[in-house]
Amino acid sequence: MESVKIGVIGCGSISIHRHIPEYFKHANAQLVAFCDVDEQRAQAAALEYGGQVYTDWRELLQQEELDAVSVCTPNVDHAPITIAALQAGKHVLCEKPMATSKEEAQAMVEAAKQNGVQLMIGHNQRLMPPHVKAKEILKSGKLGRVLTFRTAFSHGGPEGWSVDGADSWFFRKERAFVGALGDLGVHKVDLLRWLLEDEVIEVAAFTDTLEKKGDVEDNAVMLLRTRSGAFGTLAASWTHHPSEDNSTVIYGEKGYIRIVDDPVHQVIVYHVDGTVEKVEMGGIATNDDQTDSGVISAFVDAIVGGTPNPIPGEEGMKSLEVVLAAVEAAEKKTVVTP
Numbered sequence: 001m002e003s004v005k006i007g008v009i010g011c012g013s014i015s016i017h018r019h020i021p022e023y024f025k026h027a028n029a030q031l032v033a034f035c036d037v038d039e040q041r042a043q044a045a046a047l048e049y050g051g052q053v054y055t056d057w058r059e060l061l062q063q064e065e066l067d068a069v070s071v072c073t074p075n076v077d078h079a080p081i082t083i084a085a086l087q088a089g090k091h092v093l094c095e096k097p098m099a100t101s102k103e104e105a106q107a108m109v110e111a112a113k114q115n116g117v118q119l120m121i122g123h124n125q126r127l128m129p130p131h132v133k134a135k136e137i138l139k140s141g142k143l144g145r146v147l148t149f150r151t152a153f154s155h156g157g158p159e160g161w162s163v164d165g166a167d168s169w170f171f172r173k174e175r176a177f178v179g180a181l182g183d184l185g186v187h188k189v190d191l192l193r194w195l196l197e198d199e200v201i202e203v204a205a206f207t208d209t210l211e212k213k214g215d216v217e218d219n220a221v222m223l224l225r226t227r228s229g230a231f232g233t234l235a236a237s238w239t240h241h242p243s244e245d246n247s248t249v250i251y252g253e254k255g256y257i258r259i260v261d262d263p264v265h266q267v268i269v270y271h272v273d274g275t276v277e278k279v280e281m282g283g284i285a286t287n288d289d290q291t292d293s294g295v296i297s298a299f300v301d302a303i304v305g306g307t308p309n310p311i312p313g314e315e316g317m318k319s320l321e322v323v324l325a326a327v328e329a330a331e332k333k334t335v336v337t338p
Contacts (some may be wrong), residue, residue: 004091004303005065005220007033009057009081010072011041012163014095015120022296024049028304029296035060041163057081061088064220068118068303071095074175075182076299078106082119090117093299097186097323098316100177101267112313120299120309121316122186125191125246130266130281134259135195136249137269144253149232151248153184154240175250178240179216181207181323184235189224190319191248192234198226199318204335205326211239222326229233 006023008015011034023029035054042053054060061084068091073079079099085092086108096122099105111202112119125131139142150322161170169175176182193199202225207217218238225231237245247261249322257270262268266281295311302309318338323337 003030004030004300005032005067006031007060007066007069008072009060009069009163010037011045012072013161013202018293019072019296020045020049022292025263026297026300031056033063033066033330035061047287052063061085061096074169075177076100077177079108082108083111086115086117086119089115091301091303093120093122095122097182097320099320102321102324103312105320109313109317118302118309119309119313120297121191121313123187123311124196124293124295125187126311127298129239131191131280132262133279134257137257143255145254146230146250148230148251151192152235152245153188154237156241157238157243171212171216173215176216178327180238181220181326185234186219186319186323188234189322193319196226198228200224200338201227201330202335202337203322203325205330207330226247290336
């Protein structure tokens with residue numbers, strides 16, 4: 001395969017700022033089709049990058065020359081479109097959260113297996129350089145056993161990001177399924193699982209809508225306990241003004257590590273002997289600073305070069321299960337096992 005022929009389904013902000021330009025820059029990817037219910041959005045992408053325009057994703061999937069698709073639609077459409085694409089023999093990169101239920105996620109994973117194609121989920125936090133460096137430090141053992149942690153992912157809300165502004169589907173439960181939990185919380189659940197190489201076994205949560213108009217939560221705080229016994233907090237918020245927070249702190253037996261908590265040194269390690277390591281990794285991708293996510297390259301390379309898929313559907317499903325547990329825990333005011 002000389003190059004992977006790509007179709008993009010959903011031409012909103014995540015496509016405009018991440019998927020489309022990153023495919024365009026990749027030597028082994030060729031953009032050939034764009035689909036959006038708003039034809040003008042698909043046309044704008046085709047005009048800039050070349051390719052055919054569709055308003056019905058089913059018609060796009062019938063294009064025989066397509067090798068793979070990015071699914072960048074509202075959350076409730078992720079599973080049906082992904083499953084159809086996989087059954088059509090297309091590799092799929094699906095945005096997060098991958099589905100709205102465990103059953104949907106399982107069906108997606110099974111469809112990929114049955115059709116011998118790749119299913120990758122867009123959990124880009126794993127691939128960002130500060131997080132990669134932090135995992136290297138944690139795996140070295142220099143901080144000993146992880147005891148506790150706290151992490152946050154917060155910004156001013158999707159109205160500043162979405163092409164639809166305040167009228168975005170992000171605020172409507174029938175399209176989004178959940179609010180800040182699905183937009184931001186699932187990212188940090190996935191990051192923690194990956195960083196710690198551990199699974200969440202207990203979840204408690206508070207969720208509420210404090211500022212935004214809509215019927216999904218704009219704030220969530222989760223208390224998580226892992227299989228190894230470590231526990232901590234995860235906060236996801238759409239009401240942080242004026243800046244973003246994508247920080248994580250992990251406390252071990254022999255020191256602790258602060259990740260993306262300093263504008264210059266993206267990774268800082270504090271040792272019990274008083275020494276401090278400061279690592280300057282460069283910027284991390286944010287809504288305001290769209291650096292390369294690494295997701296597109298990993299997806300294309302997994303197809304063309306046979307390199308391992310770093311975020312397969314099974315991983316996306318495990319992170320989704322924690323979010324589903326948080327929803328249940330908040331509703332029932334109890335601790336839930338994913």
